[in-house]
Amino acid sequence: MVGEGVWVDALHRVRGGRGVVAGLVAAAAVLGLAVALLPFGSTGASGAEDGSSPAPCGPAWVAAWRTSPQAGQPFDLGGRTLRMLVRPQATGSELRIRVSNRFGTRPLRIDSASAAEAGSGAALVPGTARPVLFSGAPTVVVPPGEELASDPLVFVAQRGTPLAISLYLPEEPDRVAVHPVALQTSYVSAPGDVADSADPGPFGRTVSSWFVLTGVDVLAPRAENAVVLVGDSLTDGVGSDPDRDDRWSDALAGRLTGGLVMPVLNAGISANQLLGGGTGEAPAARYTADVASVPGAADVVLHIGTNDLAAGRDAGEIVSGLVDYADRVRADGRRVFLTTITPSTAGAHGAPFAVVQREAVNRWIRTEGPAHADGVFDFAAAVADPADPARLAPAFDAGDGLHLSAAGYRALAAAVDPARLTGSPCLAGGDAARVLVSAPR
Structure with missing residues (x-):
């Protein structure tokens, strides 16, 4: 097998590709390698969530980062953008995020979301921010008691390389899903939607908790x-x-x-x-x-x-x-x-x-x-x-x-x-x- 680092480099060079298989095929072409596509086989612990049966060692969605939330009180988040830093534990050519309203008693609205490579502090690595969509739309309403996954986003996430996930909440949650002891500095902006901005300037408030965001999955080239x-x-x-x-x-x-x-x-x-x-x-x-x-x-x-x-x-x-x-x-x-x-x-x-x-x-x-x-x-x-x-x-x-x-x-x-x-x-x-x-x- 080609090493993970070689794959990541090649995937970055074909970043505009659509889907993991297309990305892998294109990456192989960049590397001058031959590619053989095999039929799907049986599934295991890393199988697809939709009931399909990927090959045991084929591309698969893998949880790259998770946190367990608890119920928290309002924290002056309404009308502000949250920028939370997380470190994925797997490499993949696509990602999706998970947002939670598990403890809320009223719907939670997210008007925009983005994923990017984290820079210094609240800054993003320029040019890496990508909008995250839900059912094809930038806005999602998470019903009380539920957690939702975003649409897949073509984005090369690397094991151990921090991501910045930004969420704009137009309204204050009533009981927010929060992990208070993140031991990771994240950021809250001044009022406004700056989810796609690489500028750290609006993010003047630091927090040591993760709010709303509970997971990041990646589409890995091989099941893990x-x-x-x-x-x-x-x-x-x-x-x-x-x-x-x-x-x-x-x-x-x-x-x-x-x-x-x-x-x-x-x-x-x-x-x-x-x-x-x-x-x-x-x-x-x-x-x-x-x-x-x-x-x-x-x-x-x-x-x-x-x-x-x-x-x-x-x-x-x-x-x-x-x-x-x-x-x-x-x-x-x-x-x-x-x-x-x-x-x-x-x-x-x-x-x-x-x-x-x-x-x-x-x-x-x-x-x-x-x-x-x-x-x-x-x-x-x-x-x-x-x-x-x-x-x-x-x-x-x-x-x-x-x-x-x-x-x-x-x-x-x-x-x-x-x-x-x-x-x-x-x-x-x-x-x-x-x-x-x-x-x-």
């Missing part, structure tokens, strides 16, 4: 599986530095190389609880949005429970919740991995009752967890202080006895065995792809 990380603030990355991509999801993405490359999708919500009652919907309540509806999602890593302990839940309740969630994932034809709960000395998280129950949960995960999941990763052992396993090692403590430093999040990622994940075998050669590229004879 994705791994979804479900959890609380420890998956959200609290304790790491903003704008540095130091969450454990980022560190894990850096470890997945070669045939093990998978988009790593972060479905953490700070203060979330496995059994409900915390901030945001419990993992079971958001399973469809986080996992089941996500194109390419094949694996789930569940790292949660510390807030349940702080809320007074006992080990039996937490274990039952872990089993229920794992059973649901596996019944859905996906793989699930459980993780031990990391130690804490912070407030109720470190109270004697919580410590005893944490030890009981972790003992169950280590001994009985493998019978209920496809694997277990011992996060607690990875970051505990060897001299006192009930607390975080000083180098891994962000300073509050609960959250991790960037080094701590790297330690979590290092505790994941990439060989246990499904991987994306198409990227290592795999089966015959729908578009086969070979050197001319």
Whole structure:
């Protein structure tokens, strides 16, 4: 297979092409390669959402970026343009965005949207902004309780290269879908529609949240599986530095190389609880949005429970919740991995009752967890202080006895065995792809 970087370069040179197959064929021509188109085959986790059956290693829509929203109050967004920066985890020749009004009680109107390569701050790379349409129109009204995907847009998105997604909201949302702890600076403009403007000047207000935007998918040249990380603030990355991509999801993405490359999708919500009652919907309540509806999602890593302990839940309740969630994932034809709960000395998280129950949960995960999941990763052992396993090692403590430093999040990622994940075998050669590229004879 031709390397991803070579494909990206060629796709940029034929950017005006229509559709991924046309783009790939044109790219092959630029590279002087022979192209053979094969018939469609059976589908798998990366199959098309419309029920069609692309070849296992053919072009496929893949979730390149996701975030889990919660209900938020109005934030002076009406009549302004949001410019949100996201980092895709997959490369493709087309993209589509997902916008949410999941928690709204009245329709959410978006009058214009654009996608561009992010420049410095709120600036766009000149000449890269493209309008995003919905059913062929620049305006869309998202009904209460729903999430919509845009039309596909011919746009070369590259794995790891930041995108700027801009949305103009003419009216203030009543209950906006928001991910408050983005750990990524985004921007809100002065009043006006400047979605397609590369000028950062109008974007005088910075925010550390993602509003309305919940996903970016790309049409990849070959099917890729994705791994979804479900959890609380420890998956959200609290304790790491903003704008540095130091969450454990980022560190894990850096470890997945070669045939093990998978988009790593972060479905953490700070203060979330496995059994409900915390901030945001419990993992079971958001399973469809986080996992089941996500194109390419094949694996789930569940790292949660510390807030349940702080809320007074006992080990039996937490274990039952872990089993229920794992059973649901596996019944859905996906793989699930459980993780031990990391130690804490912070407030109720470190109270004697919580410590005893944490030890009981972790003992169950280590001994009985493998019978209920496809694997277990011992996060607690990875970051505990060897001299006192009930607390975080000083180098891994962000300073509050609960959250991790960037080094701590790297330690979590290092505790994941990439060989246990499904991987994306198409990227290592795999089966015959729908578009086969070979050197001319």
